[in-house]
Each structure stands twice: as C-alpha cells, then as structure tokens.
Amino acid sequence: MHERSKAFSELRERFKDRFTTDAATLIAHAGGKAHHTPANPDAVFFAESTEEVALAVSLCARERIPLVAFGAGTSLEGQLSAQRGGLSIDLSRMNRVLRASASDLDCTVQAGVTREDLNQALIAEGLFFPIDAGVGATLGGMVATRASGTNAVRYGTMRENVLALTVVLADGRVIKTGGRARKSAAGYDLTRLLVGSEGTLGIITEVTLRLYAIPETSSVAVCGFPCVGDAVDTAIAVVQQGVPIARMELMDRRLVQAVNAYSGLSLAMRDTLVFEFAGSAAAVAEQIEKVELIAAAQGAVGFEWASEIEARERLWAARKDAFYAIVAQRPGGRGWSSDVCVPVSRLSECILHAQAALDTTQVPAAILGHVGDGNFHAVFSVDPARPEEMAEVARINSEIVDKALSVGGTCSGEHGIGTGKIGYLKRECGEEAIDVMLALKRALDPFELMNPGKVFDAGDPR
Known part of the structure; x- marks a missing residue:
C-alpha cells in the first residue's frame, strides 16, 4: 500500500x-x-x-x-x-541506560531497555526497578500500556513510577514531559496522559523512572488452601490488616498443575498463594508471623519456604511463565487472558464467579492474579481456527468483565485496551468520557496515524 x-x-x-x-x-x-x-x-x-x-x-x-x-x-x-x-x-535497539542516580533514586533509559537489563545495570549500586510486567517487556512498552505486575501491591504500577518522558508526536515534534522533581504543580500533567496511551498519542522514546533500594533481606513462602475462596480471603485480610507485603500471588489448582508440568516444579495440587516478604530482618520476621496467623485462620495447609536464592528465583520465574504454561496445555494453542481489577473487598466473589464460569468449559484455562491489589486473570489456551470455541471463551470473558464492572472494577488492570477491549471501555467509561478521549486524540493526531484502531475506533479521517 x-x-x-x-x-x-x-x-x-x-x-x-x-x-x-x-x-x-x-x-x-x-x-x-x-x-x-x-x-x-x-x-x-x-x-x-x-x-x-x-x-x-x-x-x-x-x-x-x-x-x-x-x-x-x-x-x-x-x-x-x-x-x-x-x-x-x-x-x-534503543536499549541504553542513559543515566542513573543513586542519590536521587532515579534513572533515564531509552524505551527499548527491558526491566531485566535495567536491573542488571543497577545491581552494583544496590538499586532496582520493581515493576515486573511480562518477561522481556521493554520499559517503553510498559509505560505505553500502564503495566503492573507482581510487585504492584507494594510499589504501585508504571503510573506511579514514571517521572518524565520524551515523546515524538504525530507530526514529528519531540516533547519532554515532567522532570526529576518528585512533585510538580506546573501545567497539565502530560506524563500521566501519555502513560497508558498505547502509542495512540505519540511514540515514547525515553523514560525517567523512580528507583528503589534493594531490600536488606527477602523470603518467599508457598501456602496451599482447601479452596480458592479461602486463599482469596487470606489475601484480602493481609491487605486490610496493612501488612506491607512485597508480593502476593494467587495460583488456582489448575494453574499449579500447568506450572508443575511446564516449569518442572512439584507444588502441591491446591489453590495456592505465593508470598514474598522484604525489608529488614526484623520487619520480615514480623510480616511472616502476621501472615502465617491470618492464613492459618483460613485453613491454610502450612508454609513451604523457598529460602535459597535459586529456589526463590525459580519459583518466581515459574509464576512469570504462567501464561505460557497454560497455553502450552494444547498443541498450537494461543493465549487469551482476562485482565479485570476490582476493589479488594469484592475480590473473593469475583474470583469465585470466574471459577464457576471456567467450570462450564472444556477449554484449558486457569486463574492467577496479583490479588494484593485486586487484579486477576482467567487465562485460556484457545484454537483461533475453532469459531465455536472462540465464541464460548468470548462469552465467558464477557461475563467476567461484566461482574467486575458491576462492583466498581475495571476491564483492564494492566494489559491495556488495544483492539480487544474497545467495547468494554465504552461500557466502563461511558460515551461522554470517550468523547473527551477522542477530542484529545484528534487534537494530537488529527489524521489518526498513531497506532490507528486501538483503544477506541476514531475512524479513518482520510
């Protein structure tokens, strides 16, 4: 063309x-x-x-x-x-760390740098960047989709950790948004406008990020439960009691089975929470004591500790590969993931609702989630060549989103809208809010050249 x-x-x-x-x-x-x-x-x-x-x-x-x-x-x-x-x-190829400041706890990177590469470059300074979206994701892409990950319960999402951006607009102009100051009341917050814009308002080329000190110590525990409701209720109680946990991840028993096969683990076949505790030795000991008591009250089946660094890393690597573990359950499968986030107090009913929906299908599927902040996924391994199967999964996915929206949640906690959730965004935000978004889009990109057809259908102005 x-x-x-x-x-x-x-x-x-x-x-x-x-x-x-x-x-x-x-x-x-x-x-x-x-x-x-x-x-x-x-x-x-x-x-x-x-x-x-x-x-x-x-x-x-x-x-x-x-x-x-x-x-x-x-x-x-x-x-x-x-x-x-x-x-x-x-x-x-824009993969350079341009600068890092241990004194100010910030850095500036090109958009193609991955989180893994950044943290490798920072380790000698005793610093790290905590937002851990999909394996190998670039930081520019993480900004564009307002990514999150397993550490969000403690450190927040990309939205809270981006200080400034360099962006190329649709006409080729280059703008810089924000700065290195930790707060500012100067003008419109263009940084937050562009975080999560999915490439529809401009192309992010450089990112200035908050950094954090590597914790003095950390410990990981795996805890099984009689049912998924008990696991989720434990997660809710941990959040509501203010335990400053580093990570808290749900794996339902379907996912445990898939992860064991894919990653060579031998986790007990139960609905499972994986905890990470980080901080000073005294703080970690206190967190562990509180969480063990909370879990025991919900019928937890013991704590299994991963104390060695290799064991901890292997466990978290397996959790990060959960999407691929589910997809691998059928030859040639493709992944389909829901991405709802709900108020923590409504998390249990929403996950139980999703679990009941998954019980109605033969399509390989499992539930996982960053339950500390109310975000969970139902992930399916689908065959796009089977229209009846795709329709069935679309129906289940829609039921999960509808339930989330009904309790004040969102259709996307961290994956973005893209093409897959355009209809859900309209239902979540309403026509008036969509009109405002479209006005911003047309002001910055009047000919809809930047990633057309994503987030909403602005039409082809040509």
Missing part, C-alpha cells in the same frame, strides 16, 4: 538494512502474544535514537502513513497489529 512512498524511499536510502520490507520481519511485527488477529505493516524501521524516530514520523506524516511503535512484541490485547498497514517503528 505504501511501498512506493517517498517516505519509505528516503528511509531505505538513509538507513539501508535498518529499513526492511522482508516478509518474515513483517510477520514478526504483525501482533503480540495473544489470540488477536495479526496484521502486517508495510515496512519495519529499526530506530536507534529519538532523532531517528522523529525523522521517520515526520516523513510518514507528510504522506499520512500510519505508524505503530514496537518494543518486544509481548502485548496481549492486539496493540501491535498494523490494521492500516504503514510503518512499524521497532525501538528494541
């Missing part, structure tokens, strides 16, 4: 093999990790600086060529499909 454009010709001439229309590369940039239908871009450009991104955007803007920012390809809601073709701007 755009192969013969002047913009593409100039990018090809200037950047040689960093601009490509190779078929395999286009397919690799056509979608994320989940079940959503992929759509190839017309070309891929591997950028290495903000200036290169701005040039590519400026050239494409003149000819109204659509643009999709690409990081690691780990998104779960169709954010990366090039529904109108155009240029995929791959930021994975």
Whole structure:
C-alpha cells in the first residue's frame, strides 16, 4: 500500500538494512502474544535514537502513513497489529541506560531497555526497578500500556513510577514531559496522559523512572488452601490488616498443575498463594508471623519456604511463565487472558464467579492474579481456527468483565485496551468520557496515524 512512498524511499536510502520490507520481519511485527488477529505493516524501521524516530514520523506524516511503535512484541490485547498497514517503528535497539542516580533514586533509559537489563545495570549500586510486567517487556512498552505486575501491591504500577518522558508526536515534534522533581504543580500533567496511551498519542522514546533500594533481606513462602475462596480471603485480610507485603500471588489448582508440568516444579495440587516478604530482618520476621496467623485462620495447609536464592528465583520465574504454561496445555494453542481489577473487598466473589464460569468449559484455562491489589486473570489456551470455541471463551470473558464492572472494577488492570477491549471501555467509561478521549486524540493526531484502531475506533479521517 505504501511501498512506493517517498517516505519509505528516503528511509531505505538513509538507513539501508535498518529499513526492511522482508516478509518474515513483517510477520514478526504483525501482533503480540495473544489470540488477536495479526496484521502486517508495510515496512519495519529499526530506530536507534529519538532523532531517528522523529525523522521517520515526520516523513510518514507528510504522506499520512500510519505508524505503530514496537518494543518486544509481548502485548496481549492486539496493540501491535498494523490494521492500516504503514510503518512499524521497532525501538528494541534503543536499549541504553542513559543515566542513573543513586542519590536521587532515579534513572533515564531509552524505551527499548527491558526491566531485566535495567536491573542488571543497577545491581552494583544496590538499586532496582520493581515493576515486573511480562518477561522481556521493554520499559517503553510498559509505560505505553500502564503495566503492573507482581510487585504492584507494594510499589504501585508504571503510573506511579514514571517521572518524565520524551515523546515524538504525530507530526514529528519531540516533547519532554515532567522532570526529576518528585512533585510538580506546573501545567497539565502530560506524563500521566501519555502513560497508558498505547502509542495512540505519540511514540515514547525515553523514560525517567523512580528507583528503589534493594531490600536488606527477602523470603518467599508457598501456602496451599482447601479452596480458592479461602486463599482469596487470606489475601484480602493481609491487605486490610496493612501488612506491607512485597508480593502476593494467587495460583488456582489448575494453574499449579500447568506450572508443575511446564516449569518442572512439584507444588502441591491446591489453590495456592505465593508470598514474598522484604525489608529488614526484623520487619520480615514480623510480616511472616502476621501472615502465617491470618492464613492459618483460613485453613491454610502450612508454609513451604523457598529460602535459597535459586529456589526463590525459580519459583518466581515459574509464576512469570504462567501464561505460557497454560497455553502450552494444547498443541498450537494461543493465549487469551482476562485482565479485570476490582476493589479488594469484592475480590473473593469475583474470583469465585470466574471459577464457576471456567467450570462450564472444556477449554484449558486457569486463574492467577496479583490479588494484593485486586487484579486477576482467567487465562485460556484457545484454537483461533475453532469459531465455536472462540465464541464460548468470548462469552465467558464477557461475563467476567461484566461482574467486575458491576462492583466498581475495571476491564483492564494492566494489559491495556488495544483492539480487544474497545467495547468494554465504552461500557466502563461511558460515551461522554470517550468523547473527551477522542477530542484529545484528534487534537494530537488529527489524521489518526498513531497506532490507528486501538483503544477506541476514531475512524479513518482520510
């Protein structure tokens, strides 16, 4: 569609093999990790600086060529499909940590840096960045989707941990939002507007983040329960009693079975909570004592400790691979994940409702969640070639979202809207709020070049 454009010709001439229309590369940039239908871009450009991104955007803007920012390809809601073709701007080579300050507990990175790589670079300083979204996710992508993860109960989400951004707008202008001060009352909060915008308002190229000291000590425990309701009630009580726990993850017994097979673990086949306690030795001991008492009151079947570093890391790696463990239960399966978040006081009824819904299907599925902040997922391994199966899972997913919205929750705690939740966003926010979002979108991107068709359908102005 755009192969013969002047913009593409100039990018090809200037950047040689960093601009490509190779078929395999286009397919690799056509979608994320989940079940959503992929759509190839017309070309891929591997950028290495903000200036290169701005040039590519400026050239494409003149000819109204659509643009999709690409990081690691780990998104779960169709954010990366090039529904109108155009240029995929791959930021994975923008992978430098530009600066880090132990004194100010902050750093600035290019958008293609992963959390794992950042933390490896920070370890000598005794610092880390705690937000742990999908394995291998880039920090720019995590900002764009307002990602979260297992540490959110203690450290918050990307929204709370982004101080400033460098962003290329739809016409190629480069703006910087925010600064390194920990608070500001200066002007509109453009940083928070762009966090979670999923590439629809601009392309994030640099991020300034809060950092934290690595805790003095940490300990991990696995605790089984007679039923999922007891596990969730324990999690609720831990939150309501103010225990400053680092992580608290739910794995229902279906997920335990899948994780044991996929990751070579031998966890007991029970509905399970995984806890991480972090802080000073005295604080960790106090947290453990409180949580053990709370869990025992709910019928917990003991605490199994993972005290060695290798054992702790293996357990958390297995939990991070839970999505893939579920998908791997059938050959050629694709993942479909719900992503609701609800008030903690309503968490138990919502998870029990989801569990009952899963009991009605033969599709491999399990429940997991960051239950400390009310976020949980029902993950399915689906076959997109079976329309009746896809319709069944869509129905169950809709029931889970409807229940969450009915108790004041949200359709997306951390994965974003993409193409998969456009209808749910309308139900959650209402037409008036959507109109305001569309007005912002059209003000910054009047020709809908930035990741068109995502978050809401703004239409094709051409």
